[in-house]
Amino acid sequence: MSEKTIFVGALKSLQDELNPSESTELLSIGILICSLDEDGRYMNIVDMDSLLREESNILIKLKEILEDIEKEIPYFEDVFSKLTVLEKLSAPQLSRFLYDMKAINLNAMGYDKCFDLLINYNETLSRVGGEHISPETVNKLAISILSPQDGSFYNGAFGLGGGAVEAIRCAKENNGEVEIYGQEKDARTYALAKIRLFLSGGEHVKIATGDIFSTPNFRTGNSLERFDYVYMDIPKGLVANHDFTHDPFDRFLYGIPSQRNSDLAFISHALASLNRKGRAVLVVANGTLFKGGANVSIRNNMIASDVLEAVISLPARLYKNTAIPVNLMIFNKDKYAERRNKVFFINALECFTEGRGTERYISEEDINKIVRTVQSGREVEEFSKFVNIDKIKDGILLPSRYLTQSEMDIPEYGKVKFDLDNLSNIKTSPLKNMATFFSGYNVGSKNKESEKGKYQIVRISDVYDGKLHEAGIARYDIKNNARIEKYMLEKDDVILATRGTSLKVAIIPENDGDMLLSQNFIGIRCGTDLDPAFLKAYLESPLGQFSLKNKLSGTAIPTLSRKDVETLEIPDMSIKDQVTMMGEYFSKEKSIEQEIAKLERELADARSDLFDEMGISGVYEVEG
Numbered sequence: 001m002s003e004k005t006i007f008v009g010a011l012k013s014l015q016d017e018l019n020p021s022e023s024t025e026l027l028s029i030g031i032l033i034c035s036l037d038e039d040g041r042y043m044n045i046v047d048m049d050s051l052l053r054e055e056s057n058i059l060i061k062l063k064e065i066l067e068d069i070e071k072e073i074p075y076f077e078d079v080f081s082k083l084t085v086l087e088k089l090s091a092p093q094l095s096r097f098l099y100d101m102k103a104i105n106l107n108a109m110g111y112d113k114c115f116d117l118l119i120n121y122n123e124t125l126s127r128v129g130g131e132h133i134s135p136e137t138v139n140k141l142a143i144s145i146l147s148p149q150d151g152s153f154y155n156g157a158f159g160l161g162g163g164a165v166e167a168i169r170c171a172k173e174n175n176g177e178v179e180i181y182g183q184e185k186d187a188r189t190y191a192l193a194k195i196r197l198f199l200s201g202g203e204h205v206k207i208a209t210g211d212i213f214s215t216p217n218f219r220t221g222n223s224l225e226r227f228d229y230v231y232m233d234i235p236k237g238l239v240a241n242h243d244f245t246h247d248p249f250d251r252f253l254y255g256i257p258s259q260r261n262s263d264l265a266f267i268s269h270a271l272a273s274l275n276r277k278g279r280a281v282l283v284v285a286n287g288t289l290f291k292g293g294a295n296v297s298i299r300n301n302m303i304a305s306d307v308l309e310a311v312i313s314l315p316a317r318l319y320k321n322t323a324i325p326v327n328l329m330i331f332n333k334d335k336y337a338e339r340r341n342k343v344f345f346i347n348a349l350e351c352f353t354e355g356r357g358t359e360r361y362i363s364e365e366d367i368n369k370i371v372r373t374v375q376s377g378r379e380v381e382e383f384s385k386f387v388n389i390d391k392i393k394d395g396i397l398l399p400s401r402y403l404t405q406s407e408m409d410i411p412e413y414g415k416v417k418f419d420l421d422n423l424s425n426i427k428t429s430p431l432k433n434m435a436t437f438f439s440g441y442n443v444g445s446k447n448k449e450s451e452k453g454k455y456q457i458v459r460i461s462d463v464y465d466g467k468l469h470e471a472g473i474a475r476y477d478i479k480n481n482a483r484i485e486k487y488m489l490e491k492d493d494v495i496l497a498t499r500g501t502s503l504k505v506a507i508i509p510e511n512d513g514d515m516l517l518s519q520n521f522i523g524i525r526c527g528t529d530l531d532p533a534f535l536k537a538y539l540e541s542p543l544g545q546f547s548l549k550n551k552l553s554g555t556a557i558p559t560l561s562r563k564d565v566e567t568l569e570i571p572d573m574s575i576k577d578q579v580t581m582m583g584e585y586f587s588k589e590k591s592i593e594q595e596i597a598k599l600e601r602e603l604a605d606a607r608s609d610l611f612d613e614m615g616i617s618g619v620y621e622v623e624g
Contacts, residue, residue, distance in 0.1 A: 017093065018085070025085035025188075027118050028195045029066070030101040035111045035199060036069070045072055048102055056091050058098075075194070075203050082191040112165070112200040119160060133159060134233040134283065135318050137362040139166045142231055142281040142328060144371045149176035151228030154273055156212045157266065158182035161193035163231045165200045180205035181227065183217050212269055213242040213262075222248045226275035230331075233283040234266040236324065254305070255298035263288040264298050267329070271307060277334040279309075283326050289397040290553045299395035303343065306389065307331050310344035310374055313399040315352035317360045325349065327399070330374070339377065342386045345399040346373055382406060394563070398553055408546055411502070416542045428569035434530040435494075437566055440517040441487040443476065453477045456515045458489065460497055460504065466540065468495070468506040473515070487516040487523075492532045494524040496539060496548075498560040503548050505539045507532050522565050534578040537585070538570050 018026065036046040045068050054061040066080040086094070106114050119133065143166040153167045164180045171178045180202055184190040190209040197205045208217030218225040240262035244252055251272040257265035263284055270280050288295075289311065302308055309332040316325040332339075351366035362370075373384050387402045410416045443457055453475030462473050478484060489495070489508045497504040499520050508515065517523045526532050538544045547568060552558035573581075611617040 018088070022085045022088065024118060024192065025083045026089070026097060028115065028192055029062075029080075029083065029085070030097060031106060031111055031114050031118075031199060032195050033062075033065070033098075034101050034106050038107055042069075042073075045069055048098070052095065052098060052102070055095065058091050058094050059086060059089065062086065062094065073203075075198060079191045079194050082187045084188075112196075115196045115199050116165075119162070133320070134162050135320075135361065136162065137367065138233065138283060138314070138318055138326070139163045141314075141362055141367045141370060142233075142283065143167050143170050144367060145328070145330060145374050146229050146231055146279060146281045147174070148178045148229045149174045151178060153178045153180050153229045153231070154218070154225075154227040155182040155231050156216075156269055156273065157232045157234055158184035158190070158193055158207060159233065160189060161196050161200075161207075163233065164193075164197060164202065164205065167229070167231065168200060168202050178229070180207075181218055181225070182207045183212050184209055185211050211242070213240060213244070213265060216249060216269070218273075219249065222250075224249050224251070224272050226278065227273055228275060228278050230270045230273055230278065230280035231282075232266060232270055232280075234263055234285075234288075236263075236285045236326075237287070238262045240265060254301040255294055257298065258294055261287070261291070261295075264295055267302075268298070271302075271331060274331070274333050279333070280329075280331040282329045282331070284329055285324055285326055286398065286553065288329075289327060296395045299397060303389050303392055303395065303397075306335065306340055307333055308343055308397075309335055309339060310346065311397050311399055312346040312370065312374070313349050314362070315349050315360055317358055318352070318362070320359065323358075329397075339386075341389050343389060343392065343397070344374070344377060344384065344386050345402045346370065346384045347382065347399045347403040347405075349400075396553075400550065400553075404550055408549060410542050410545050413542050416546070418543070418546055427572045429572040430566070431524070431535075431568045431570050432566040434527050434570075435535075436525045436527070437562055438486060438517070438523040438525070439562060440519040440521045440523070441484070442519040447476045447478050449474050450477050451475060454514060455484070456511075457518050458495065458515060458521065459518050460499075460520050463495070463497065463504040463506045466506065466536075468508060470509070470511075484516065488513065489515040489517055489523065490525065492526065493517075494526065494532050494535050494539075495521045496524060496560075496565060498522050498562075498565070499557055501549070501552070501558055503539070503545060503560070505536050507536055522560070522562055524565070529575050531575060531578040531582055533582040533586075534573075535570065537582065544570075 033046055033048065033051075036042040037048040046065055051058065051061055051065065063086060070076045070078065070080060089097075109117075116136070139162045143163060146167075148167050148171055150171070153164065155161075155163055158164065161182070164182060167178055167180065180197070182193075182205070184193060184207065187209050190207060194207055197203070197207065206218075210217055216224060238261070240257075240259050242259065242262075242265075244256050244259070244265055249272065251268050252265070254268060254271075255264075257263075257268060267282055267284070267288075270282055274280055289299075308329065310328075310330040312328040312330070314326050314328065317323050318326065330344075348362075348366070348370050351362055351370060352360040353363045353366070355361050372378075373380065377386070379385050382403055382405055385403055404420060406420055407415060407417050441457065455476050455478055456470075456473045457476050458468065458473060462469055489511065491508060491510045493508040495506050495508065495517060497520055524535065526535060539548070548560060548565075551560055551564040551568070553561070608617065
């Protein structure tokens, strides 16, 4: 039986007694104690054989040993007080655990590898303990791009230190050495990270605990220390309990971030922590790249300052417990001349290998492919592309905006391949030149559904098969209807669903003037130069669906913005040609439908004749 198998067995044996978070604490202490016991430098502090002979006093003795470690090894000052698992153990439990640890040849496995195995094994750790865990392959990809060899490396969202461990390994492989600095807000996670880095040979790393926004640790007076390399897997959607308006460290020169979502505050902090030639890789959620409000101006200012070198979209389901896709933002304060005033976009959404269950990881081959592309700056159709900064509109940095896929699954058509070169040959105009737009009404909890309600509200479920089905439209009582006219639907309005991948379209029929659009749609009121039926037919066409889906953004539920619909390019044809074309189509459609109805009647008559010949038709009567 391998040492790894025995170690995993020890992990499993703890599951009945401790939750994953607690078992992580205990195993971290156990691995460290075994490591120090076998290190001749610390034989006067740790002696496993003596500890195990303590029996009923073993808990007291172990606490004394941990206190001695903090005194004798300055690196561990005030670390073990942040771990509470020993308070939950009995002496027999601790004895059994330490005997198990002593029986495993952890040295043969590698103490750092034991810790890595521990983190990867406890799949629910992030839910239970709150640690900030980055997937191993994301760390490896990011650090391979950053390629730290000599100099200083900083992570202000340190978590359990996976990125720092990878940086140490990367530097060693290149015969270099990096100085590691980091800060972690959660005290318990900080303590575990300190143990992990010690086991990985990083006993000289400088890690601090505390909030980087209120008390950044690495500073001189009101000036932040500057580093050669910065890597941060930014906590996703974190609400910051901090006012960014008056920052004594001058970090927010690109704009004041929102407290509701602190992603851009982390990015601003990372950039302020880079020296004049420094490079950074930051892991961010999709929303960081496209959300509106103050975020737009901050992104625009970063783009204008030409510090953003590349953006790489990564696959969904790389993280345990969440399916959200993430992206790498690569910043460089000293870009090569040929890369200035450009951003390099890479679409690596398909660069994944299926793992256990629904999990995915980025293979060594795909990591090398992405790293080579970043380093070479090679443009590959549908995979990588340089975009001049003046072509980046509204600060939107999603790679999918600039790297259009030539194949797409389109409902009713299946897989469709598009000739992207021929798109430019179609004469088009923006939809906003031929129509006006209105948003839908947000049906809140105060609005009660009622059979006798004054208003019908069109929902997603009311549109299918390309039509609005009026029979099922719910009615509501709306008490505050001061501006209800904004949402009123008129005959021939085109409505387009904006949430999800099923982009439904319908034309509003004649109604009593009591029909409202819900918030999941955008209403399009055609002008005199646009026929509603023509617009609907185009939006439902393969090219229309392709154009709309390439504008979708979002994480859990893809969404179309009103601006995206307004700027949609549609075929530029005269209203006369549009009406003629649609009239001919509807005439053919009606003729075909009549022919289909005729054939269905003939088939029904033939079936009836068959049953007569069988002699069975007299025993039943078909109603309806």
